[in-house]
Amino acid sequence: MLYCTSEEVMAMTKVNAKKLGFTESEFQSTLIDWIEQAENFINTYCKKEWEADKVPPAVKNVCIRLTSYIIAFHYKRREDPIRKVNDNQVKVFESDVFTDDLKKDLRPFRKASKISVFKI
Numbered sequence: 001m002l003y004c005t006s007e008e009v010m011a012m013t014k015v016n017a018k019k020l021g022f023t024e025s026e027f028q029s030t031l032i033d034w035i036e037q038a039e040n041f042i043n044t045y046c047k048k049e050w051e052a053d054k055v056p057p058a059v060k061n062v063c064i065r066l067t068s069y070i071i072a073f074h075y076k077r078r079e080d081p082i083r084k085v086n087d088n089q090v091k092v093f094e095s096d097v098f099t100d101d102l103k104k105d106l107r108p109f110r111k112a113s114k115i116s117v118f119k120i
Contacts, residue, residue, distance in 0.1 A: 001052025003039050003063040006031040013068045020075060031067075038066040041098045047111040059109055062102050069097040 006028060010016070017027030042063060043049045050059065 002032070002035050003042065003050070003052070003055045004035060004060050004067065006035065008060075008064050009035065009067045009071070012064050013071055015071055015075075020071070031071075034070045035063065035067050038063050038070060041066060042106065045098070045103060046106055046109050047113070048109070056109060058105060062105050066098060066102055069099065069102075073097050 009031060017024045020027060022030060042059060046059075050056070055063075
C-alpha cells in the first residue's frame with residue numbers, strides 16, 4: 001500500500017494527463033510508479049518502512065511533495081531539457097528531486113544507525 005494516493009498528488013500539483021502528454025490510463029500507472037519511487041526514497045533515507053495505515057502525516061506530506069517534485073522534473077525535462085543561464089552558458093535541468101527540505105522534514109522519523117564499539 002502506498003504512503004499517499006494519486007488523487008492527493010494531483011490535488012497538490014493541479015496536473016493532469018493531457019498536460020504531461022499521457023493518456024489517462026498511462027498517467028495513472030506512471031503516477032503510481034512515481035509514488036512508489038518517492039516511497040522508496042523515504043524508506044531508504046529513514047531506514048524503515050511504515051504500514052500504509054500507520055504512516056505519520058508528516059511522512060505522507062513528504063511523499064506527496066516528493067512525487068510532485070518528480071512530476072515537475074518530468075515536465076521541465078519534457079518541455080525544455082536545456083535552459084539558458086546567460087548568453088554564454090546553457091545548463092541541463094538538474095535531477096535532484098529529493099531535496100534538503102524534504103530530508104529535514106523526515107529527520108525526526110529517521111532510524112539511528114547502530115554503532116558498535118569494542119575494546120581489545
